[in-house]
Amino acid sequence: MAFEDYFDEKLYRMQNTPEVKDLQIHKLQQHLTKFYNQSPAVKAFVDSQGVSPEKITLDVFRQAFPLLGQDTMRGSLAAEGAKQPGFVVDMMAGMLGIDPNDYVLMCATSGTTGEPTPYFFTAEDLEWMPRGTSRNMFMVTGGDTEAIRRMRAIQGFGLSMFGAGVPLVECLTRLGITCIPVGAEGGSGPILKFSERFAANCIWCTPSLAEYMVDTALDRIRAIGFKHVFCGAEPGAGIPEVKQKIEEGFQARLYDGMGLIGGLTLSSCNADEYTGMHHLTDDMFLFELVDPETKEPVPWEDQAIGTIVMSPLQGYSMPPGRFSSGDVAQLFLAPCKCGEPGWRIKMRGRTDDMLKVKGVIVYPSAVDGVITGFVPRVTGEFRIVLDSPPPRVEPPLKLKVEYGEGVKEEDLEALAGEIEGEMHAKLKVRPSITWTAPMTLERATHKTNFIEKTYE
């Protein structure tokens, strides 16, 4: 299998066009009809709504199918599943009307804070991922298929991660990209060692791990000579200050990505300035925006802001329906200056992460952006200290920030004043900063946690 087996340039160029809208409706009708015919659960639900899957329109679909939280759905399934071995597998397969033995890969979130949340894949699902990712590779290389063939990629996300773990390895190898599955479980040590031994030239990892490698192993990553850094699972790569730090550190272009499961593909492009992630799979997923609080629809217009809702148009990795990802994003419909297709989104944060300080909405990722702008006078590590459950925060917003190596104690007060002023100018919130010595806050190799709760 190689790149050419999965890439379809006509579909790639069709993104964000009126043509693709017709294709979406056609695929939605096909997709619903398939499940209507094979899953008694889907048939019962569709019949209860009095709609016809073969003739469904977008408006009817959105009225008939309630908004579901992807994590909530899988989470409640996982909680039930803890009581009975195999329950989750039978339940998922039953809901989709397939034989449980049709699953070829069973993954889950790590389950460190509760039950592992299941993500299962059929053979067909594994074929959708490289179709989406092939468009991402085409965009970042400017269509240079030889460059794609020469990619030798470190897989540096948690290997047990449901999307970016083993499924990513499956996806890259199908595209003819050499994949080195190291995982993030062992930290940056094994990643650097494997990169050197096997002469890796690109890496997939979280932005916090990429930043950590810039901080602790700059000479080694420069010597390895990565050409592309693909980040995801966290918003960092879309924050200008973080992007600049990682690109300067790696001397390589950083791409901010989202998706994979079900073929979903969003990625930032080669524009020097971050312009958001291009959505490259309009023919595989329907998107809409809803208000983060009221869940009411937000009109699909340039620069609109809302929580992302997605509906798959093929495959078995999600049941048919409308799923909220929990991410709040801003939409850009105008063509990107890079010339590549697809509408774009910039992530604002997660609905669950949203904080409200005197009515002003603040996302931890935005605070991260301001703090990173003060490196090296700060290390970049910080925590937002919450004394009561979010989103409401009694002002001032409390931050615990690590000062940089070599910063004198007598300069800290003035530096705190500078950061507070910058944050007020950019985020309309004036925080209160307490200082902590370099390397005293715990480092994350999986996902960064910016919140410290004193109320639990």
Ligand SMILES: [Zn+2]
């Ligand atoms: Zn672009």
